[in-house]
Amino acid sequence: MSKPAGDLETVRAYFNTHDQLARQLGIEVVEVAPGRARARMRLEQKHYNGVSVAHGGAIFTLADLAFAAASNTHGTVALAINANISYLKAATAGVLTAEAEELCLTPKLGTYSVRIINEEQETIAVFQGTVYRKKDPLPLREG
Amino acid sequence: MSKPAGDLETVRAYFNTHDQLARQLGIEVVEVAPGRARARMRLEQKHYNGVSVAHGGAIFTLADLAFAAASNTHGTVALAINANISYLKAATAGVLTAEAEELCLTPKLGTYSVRIINEEQETIAVFQGTVYRKKDPLPLREG
Amino acid sequence: MSKPAGDLETVRAYFNTHDQLARQLGIEVVEVAPGRARARMRLEQKHYNGVSVAHGGAIFTLADLAFAAASNTHGTVALAINANISYLKAATAGVLTAEAEELCLTPKLGTYSVRIINEEQETIAVFQGTVYRKKDPLPLREG
Amino acid sequence: MSKPAGDLETVRAYFNTHDQLARQLGIEVVEVAPGRARARMRLEQKHYNGVSVAHGGAIFTLADLAFAAASNTHGTVALAINANISYLKAATAGVLTAEAEELCLTPKLGTYSVRIINEEQETIAVFQGTVYRKKDPLPLREG
Numbered sequence: 001m002s003k004p005a006g007d008l009e010t011v012r013a014y015f016n017t018h019d020q021l022a023r024q025l026g027i028e029v030v031e032v033a034p035g036r037a038r039a040r041m042r043l044e045q046k047h048y049n050g051v052s053v054a055h056g057g058a059i060f061t062l063a064d065l066a067f068a069a070a071s072n073t074h075g076t077v078a079l080a081i082n083a084n085i086s087y088l089k090a091a092t093a094g095v096l097t098a099e100a101e102e103l104c105l106t107p108k109l110g111t112y113s114v115r116i117i118n119e120e121q122e123t124i125a126v127f128q129g130t131v132y133r134k135k136d137p138l139p140l141r142e143g
Numbered sequence: 144m145s146k147p148a149g150d151l152e153t154v155r156a157y158f159n160t161h162d163q164l165a166r167q168l169g170i171e172v173v174e175v176a177p178g179r180a181r182a183r184m185r186l187e188q189k190h191y192n193g194v195s196v197a198h199g200g201a202i203f204t205l206a207d208l209a210f211a212a213a214s215n216t217h218g219t220v221a222l223a224i225n226a227n228i229s230y231l232k233a234a235t236a237g238v239l240t241a242e243a244e245e246l247c248l249t250p251k252l253g254t255y256s257v258r259i260i261n262e263e264q265e266t267i268a269v270f271q272g273t274v275y276r277k278k279d280p281l282p283l284r285e286g
Numbered sequence: 287m288s289k290p291a292g293d294l295e296t297v298r299a300y301f302n303t304h305d306q307l308a309r310q311l312g313i314e315v316v317e318v319a320p321g322r323a324r325a326r327m328r329l330e331q332k333h334y335n336g337v338s339v340a341h342g343g344a345i346f347t348l349a350d351l352a353f354a355a356a357s358n359t360h361g362t363v364a365l366a367i368n369a370n371i372s373y374l375k376a377a378t379a380g381v382l383t384a385e386a387e388e389l390c391l392t393p394k395l396g397t398y399s400v401r402i403i404n405e406e407q408e409t410i411a412v413f414q415g416t417v418y419r420k421k422d423p424l425p426l427r428e429g
Numbered sequence: 430m431s432k433p434a435g436d437l438e439t440v441r442a443y444f445n446t447h448d449q450l451a452r453q454l455g456i457e458v459v460e461v462a463p464g465r466a467r468a469r470m471r472l473e474q475k476h477y478n479g480v481s482v483a484h485g486g487a488i489f490t491l492a493d494l495a496f497a498a499a500s501n502t503h504g505t506v507a508l509a510i511n512a513n514i515s516y517l518k519a520a521t522a523g524v525l526t527a528e529a530e531e532l533c534l535t536p537k538l539g540t541y542s543v544r545i546i547n548e549e550q551e552t553i554a555v556f557q558g559t560v561y562r563k564k565d566p567l568p569l570r571e572g
Binding site for chain 3: 443444446447448449450452453454474475476477478479480484485486487489490493494497508509510511512513514515516568
């Protein structure tokens with residue numbers, strides 16, 4: 001049974017339950033507010049590249065989850081059309097956190113900035129992304 | 144025991160053996176040539192987002208692997224500093240392939256373009272990335 | 287009086303006549319085909335930064351013109367929402383050419399790749415851009 | 430005669446005097462601090478595209494100037510290798526301001542975020558850029 005799309009807690013639960021890649025990589029959406037979201041990933045063996053440093057793809061996916069959650073807080077489906085990431089600092093251990101902030105929202109488009117930080121609050125990567133907003137309501141289901 | 148860094152087959156094997164995220168996501172580097180590489184990923188449940196479509200993070204990681212392999216074919220370590228991806232078409236099943244091509248190489252920097260295609264040879268995403276080239280030789284080890 | 291929007295020669299003339307920044311910088315759209323365009327700029331004093339090298343902003347604007355012309359060949363207005371540029375090689379003299387190619391077109395979005403080359407056919411920059419497509423017809427007027 | 434490279438006022442004056450494209454487009458670097466800069470452009474006819482809206486290339490160039498000034502405040506030459514811009518809102522009149530902030534600085538690389546705002550303090554575009562840092566001192570000359 002569907003819950004109302006406006007329910008932010010439902011959005012958060014939706015990502016944590018239904019996003020298969022997030023589950024696979026141990027990424028959790030920990031907070032959602034209108035146009036904002038925060039996601040978290042504790043670095044493990046599986047997130048590494050060949051030299052035991054957090055993989056660019058893992059950091060991107062963490063940022064992408066915060067971006068997706070933030071852009072899907074308005075009740076309709078938002079699809080990523082573009083993303084840009086700059087890597088600032090290597091990460092090797094601990095919990096990484098991605099915080100997505102909405103810079104702009106029109107009926108059709110949304111633009112977001114995401115900062116990825118380590119436990120020492122150092123920015124390790126910055127991400128900028130754009131979504132296309134469909135008119136379809138979010139397909140929220142019970143977990 | 145180390146193999147010579149110039150050995151392209153060793154570079155390929157290195158990514159397939161030591162890159163933990165690639166292993167976790169079932170991504171295989173299938174071909175490597177100087178400044179070029181091709182990687183492949185068969186879509187499975189674990190690559191999906193919440194609506195059974197290939198996750199932006201999974202597609203990015205596939206492209207990133209081709210990019211990393213291509214930029215590490217010159218004998219020294221190359222580190223990603225920036226990447227940009229545009230998503231063109233949803234992918235839901237089958238094998239995705241990423242082909243990385245070197246656009247420019249200087250002693251310190253390299254720029255690459257990656258095209259991600261589905262089995263019907265349709266481009267589903269395009270990726271552009273830049274690496275910083277260190278002087279350190281690649282830490283190639285026997286698989 | 288309006289000409290039919292489908293007239294590619296009209297699109298080309300439109301950019302060359304009405305785009306004020308292009309005129310200011312001496313950029314000419316030299317060729318237009320469905321989803322494709324080529325623009326040209328002869329380097330002069332005014333395109334330089336402080337060290338007599340073609341300014342990143344001038345190269346970007348050249349690429350942007352090819353991108354804009356290519357994405358406006360389908361009869362309706364296309365607006366840039368994102369662009370990414372990587373600079374590969376400095377340019378100091380001669381004619382620069384930007385060639386835009388359409389990678390993807392949906393009713394609402396278009397994605398383009400632009401290559402900027404010098405007279406020696408060397409790629410000096412690569413550009414990737416996305417447009418949002420409105421339903422409004424192009425406001426083509428007689429030059 | 431050269432002035433000391435560390436002199437921030439000299440850096441600011443250098444861009445305003447020697448950057449030909451900035452002069453051509455009426456862009457002024459109004460403030461410079463270590464790793465930060467602010468540039469300004471009053472919209473005129475010459476900054477427009479074909480529909481009397483500020484051209485993407487003009488907005489990019491404004492952002493690029495703030496980025497260049499900010500990244501050249503450390504005494505050595507910094508060269509742009511990549512930039513990404515997202516356009517959020519059309520601008521048609523008044524003064525646009527770009528503020529560049531340093532996100533990360535290593536001996537070889539620097540990453541910057543630039544926000545472009547209109548007179549109503551609305552963000553009209555966001556920009557992210559990376560420079561490669563040479564060892565050469567800035568070629569600062571008397572204006």
